[in-house]
Amino acid sequence: MTVSNEILSIQNVYKVFGPQPDVAMEMLNKGASKDEIFEKTGQTVGVFDASFSVKKGEIFVIMGLSGSGKSTMVRLLNRLIEPTSGSISLNGRDITGLSDKDLLDVRRREMSMVFQSFALMPHMTVMENAAFGLEISGVPEKERNARAQDALSQVGLGEHGASYPHQLSGGMQQRVGLARALTNDPTILLMDEAFSALDPLIRYEMQGELIRLQKEQERTIIFISHDLDEAIRIGDRIAIMEGGRVVQIGTPQEILRNPADDYVETFFKGVDVSKVLKAGDVAEKDPRSLIKLNGSIKLLDPSSDIAYRYLVDDREQLQGVVNGYDFGSQTPNMKALEALRIDRHRSIAWDTPLHDVLQTVADTAYPIPVIDRDGSFKGTISKSLLLQTLSHG
16 A cells, blocks of 8 residues: 655635625636626635645745735635635645634644744743743643744754844844744644745745755645745745636646746746756657667667767666767677777766756767766756757746
């Protein structure tokens, strides 16, 4: 049996704002548009038939323009806003039907939220602010202070527990807000435009801090953003919303290479693809260029128009690069291969950012082989392929 790493599941969720949501839902079921419903009833469809899942330990970014429904969506996840229809499950447990008491327990223990505003209590110390949620939950002082101190240390504020918010910079204040959310050791961390009020340099620093925390703790984070650069930098996957709909979900690389529609394509227009794509995303594998060495030599295609060939073993691990012009129609022997082998051939790791391979590709006569962590051949990047990829930006 396959064990799923899905931690949160959203199925066919709708949210209608207004006094007669049933009327709006009936109109939606008959095919009415969001604008038509607002015009005829005055009710607003905030989220329309949203379905997606979040994997354990990933940073899942929900993004879109103003009015796209992204902030409504994150508040639906912990029922700060009640869904009109649909289901939301956490670790297989449907939380849409929970009682107020059980829901409060979920919010305290499993879904902590960090807002754009720091929302710190000015009369409380940093330690007291970090421990505030635990205090409300009735956790004894000794335990809550220990947990708050640990959370402050996680965000680099371990020495500032006795300070007050006004003594801290904006970035440090937001770290306190993050620490307060971490004190509960939540299953999922919800972050609504959490860094958008910060100066650009501090914002970049906080994004790096979030990436570090996620890697060290394998914490699941759902992050709301309207900033594409931010989403690309921190997001393992991105959900693009438009008009209350989730129009596409994928890794930044997947969305950039295969946008679902004109809206998504326009959204990503102008992105520097060299900073998003990795070598493995663009490498192309031509079987004709391979020579397999597994006790014998297998030349898959003797065609003379193959300029360079790549030697691989039976596990397809790269063994060398040879100049292919002189093969003719005959399968070469090892002596011939050694004579044509390029000394100290270059290769690129599959996860190298494309931006970092530009000079190497430009300076190398042959298409650069791309290999994975085990040394297996994944394909090549030629000058023409690189130019074609970059032109799509």
